[in-house]
Amino acid sequence: MPPETALPETAPGRSHHDMGGVTQFLCAPIDKEHHELTRFDRQVDALRQVLAIHGLFSTDEMRRGIESLPAEVYDASSYYQRWLFSMVKVMLEKGVVTEDELRSALA
Amino acid sequence: MSFAPGTRVRVRDAWPELEGPAHIRTPHYVRGRTGTVLKRLGAFRNPEDLAFARPAATIPLYHVAFEQAEIWPENAPGDEFLIEIYEHWLEAA
Amino acid sequence: MNLAELDSDKLLAAFRGLLLSKGVLAEEELSRSSAAMDAASPARGAAVVAKAWVDADYRARLLDNATPAIEEMGIYLTGAPPLGVLENTPDVHNIIVCTLCSCYPRMLLGYPPLWYKSAGYRSRAVRDPRGLLREEWGTIIPAETKVRVLDSTADYRWMVLPRRPKGTEGWSEEKLAGLVRETDLIGVTVLPEAV
Numbered sequence: 001m002p003p004e005t006a007l008p009e010t011a012p013g014r015s016h017h018d019m020g021g022v023t024q025f026l027c028a029p030i031d032k033e034h035h036e037l038t039r040f041d042r043q044v045d046a047l048r049q050v051l052a053i054h055g056l057f058s059t060d061e062m063r064r065g066i067e068s069l070p071a072e073v074y075d076a077s078s079y080y081q082r083w084l085f086s087m088v089k090v091m092l093e094k095g096v097v098t099e100d101e102l103r104s105a106l107a
Numbered sequence: 108m109s110f111a112p113g114t115r116v117r118v119r120d121a122w123p124e125l126e127g128p129a130h131i132r133t134p135h136y137v138r139g140r141t142g143t144v145l146k147r148l149g150a151f152r153n154p155e156d157l158a159f160a161r162p163a164a165t166i167p168l169y170h171v172a173f174e175q176a177e178i179w180p181e182n183a184p185g186d187e188f189l190i191e192i193y194e195h196w197l198e199a200a
Numbered sequence: 201m202n203l204a205e206l207d208s209d210k211l212l213a214a215f216r217g218l219l220l221s222k223g224v225l226a227e228e229e230l231s232r233s234s235a236a237m238d239a240a241s242p243a244r245g246a247a248v249v250a251k252a253w254v255d256a257d258y259r260a261r262l263l264d265n266a267t268p269a270i271e272e273m274g275i276y277l278t279g280a281p282p283l284g285v286l287e288n289t290p291d292v293h294n295i296i297v298c299t300l301c302s303c304y305p306r307m308l309l310g311y312p313p314l315w316y317k318s319a320g321y322r323s324r325a326v327r328d329p330r331g332l333l334r335e336e337w338g339t340i341i342p343a344e345t346k347v348r349v350l351d352s353t354a355d356y357r358w359m360v361l362p363r364r365p366k367g368t369e370g371w372s373e374e375k376l377a378g379l380v381r382e383t384d385l386i387g388v389t390v391l392p393e394a395v
Contacts, residue, residue: 018372022323151355190351
């Protein structure tokens, strides 16, 4: 295929989340039903908002955290799971919570 | 450097993603493409730095229109994309 | 620590509990944020549209700078990104997508719907917008109308001002607002030409 007809998605630097026009997803089903948020979703959403208000977690940081997820995790996770993974990652980076604390809380 | 409405601009064909962790707001499909400035939308702190909690400069943001069919030839002629692009991604075409 | 391998419900409970027990944030703040989101809904967007339909000066202010125009209606968007409104006309039909994530005017319209966040919508809205609208929503945009796809990926959030159907002259704002759906405000559907 001559280069001028190569699809934009073939650029080697394209990240997984940069999905505009990507062939792989063109036929992905689009669920147009109304879905109420789950308790999980609402809790994650509220945490993000309050951490942002405290200046601990900007939209930019949240997006960067989501974008750093491996493609298979990105695709397999729900929207609010991605938010949670990003939020925990960035709070660990900043030392707002530590890995030890999180491990103990999970035990 | 500032772009008035109607100015033809080219989006840099840059791929910071290849150089390490990055947070980029310029969609892949307009990089290296030419469009037309519709208006200046104000100025915002550079998200590429904010994403890593680094000091961030305030950069003008423009609404830039692109011909869809120049990117994907099957799209209808005359249809357009309108995308917010930060000034450091743009050069005069 | 591989977060994705953990049970997400347990991870959330542990993380949320830690933030509360360490005093990083308080339960009341979380409730307040949820309540603020619950107050946002497509009905708010519909009310803004109805006012713009009946009041030409308001419409001009809304299109020029939407955030203060919306705040005139007592809907405060404090802390939210600036909002822009794009008007559908016989010449241009606007569709909003965020191909990079899911930017959505949530402080006005509420939580984004699931379809808006889907990979299918995010990819196809730019590659085949007319086909997407026709096949998923039955929306036909006439060939002579330009389709303008807004890829909303940066610092603004965007809403569409739909066209007012004919036959609604003299209607109250409340009755007009009742016509406007969430999908009209994102541009994947259009209101009937006339009612």
